[in-house]
Amino acid sequence: MITVTAASGNLGRLVVEDLLQRGVPAGQIVAAVRNPAKAADLADRGVQVREADYTRPETLAAAFAGTDKLLLISSSEVGQRQAQHKNVVQAAVDAGVAQIAYTSALNADTSGTKLAEEHRITEALIRESGLPYVFLRNGWYIENNTENLATAFQFGTIAGSAGDGRISGATRADLAAAAAAVLTTDGHDGNVYELGGTPFTMTEFAAEVAAQSGKPVAYQNLPADAYTQMLLGAGLPAPLAALLVDSDLGISRGELFTTSTDLERLIGRSSTPLTDAVATAVKTA
Template identity: 65%
Template structure:
């Protein structure tokens, strides 16, 4: 039995799909979700749907019952994730889960990103649990950029604070395929995978690719972290979220979000999605 937490999220759904593509019987997949009604389509495909709320430990024992392998997709509530993840890990230990895979952040052990702190703490909790585990340290998603290209296309500029730092981004589906490979394979316990795209790029290179594919002159305008955060707030983002994004760009400039490990390509057995293909897919809508 393979259980996916957060299975109605974008990464979760893609992981369920990847498992099915690998031939895992639908009734051997558990979609552990906070709102089961949102997983009706998964249930129609034969996937087991169970309610599981990271913040409600009482829901987790039943959700994880019979689980052999568990994918713990990190929660979305920044600042609350450590106790929520601890709840899941404790429930997994009580259920004698055979393997727990956790989606953390690239270079978690050395990263100085604000976002890395909760991932570092969660990895420590998992290690202390004694459960066989594997850490899937995901880099940035291409979708972080391609889901909202309209402002850049309208203004003729991408903005950020990443300098000439390189970003080893990949498509969300690439990371889902890697998770499915680990959940269905052997020999992964005790491993840490630094997952990122084959060809890291700079923001200037992203702007150049946008220019090439649209025929528009789009530049990358680099700012200080503070200036970028203010620009994001002016664009309508909540200030705490804007600060997290700006801190992320500073991390890119430091090299926190790049890797040459090749782990993602090795796990999925093919090249990772290219920048050109990611941009083309986004522009097609």
């Protein structure tokens, strides 16, 4: 039995789809979700849909019953992850899960970003639990950038504080495929995979958007304070603005870059090129 948490989210759904495409019987897949109604379509296809709220341990015990391999997709609630993930890890121990795979962050053990800190704490929790584990240190989702192209087209710029830092970005689909590969094959216990695609800078990303769309788009690098004020002026909550700026500064320091080929080895092909990812996004922007 393979259980995927946050299975109604963007990454979780892709993992479930990949498992099905790999021939895993629907009845042997558990989609563990906070709101089962949002996964009704998966239930219609025979996938077991179980309620699993990271903040309510009593739901986790039932959700993980009979689980052999568990994919813990990290919580999206920044600042709350430590407590939520602790609940999941304890429930996995209680359920006798044979392996836990965790979607961590690229270079989590060395990165100085605030995002990496929470992932580093979760990795320690998992190691201390005694459970056989696999850490899937996911690189920056290319979609973090491509999902905001409407704003780029409106103003003709993509702003940030990433400087000339190289980003080993990857699509969610590629990272989901890597997770599915780990969940359906053996020999991964204790492994830490740094999962990044072909690197690019934000200047190169903006140039690709301009080339694919035929619209003038350029990257504008800003000092951290100026970028923060811009985000606040756009209506972003202060904690989120601070997190985005902090992540960009991490990029400028090279903390979202890797030379690892783990992603390509796990998915058995080259990662999706930036050109393809941008082309797809431009069509729907």
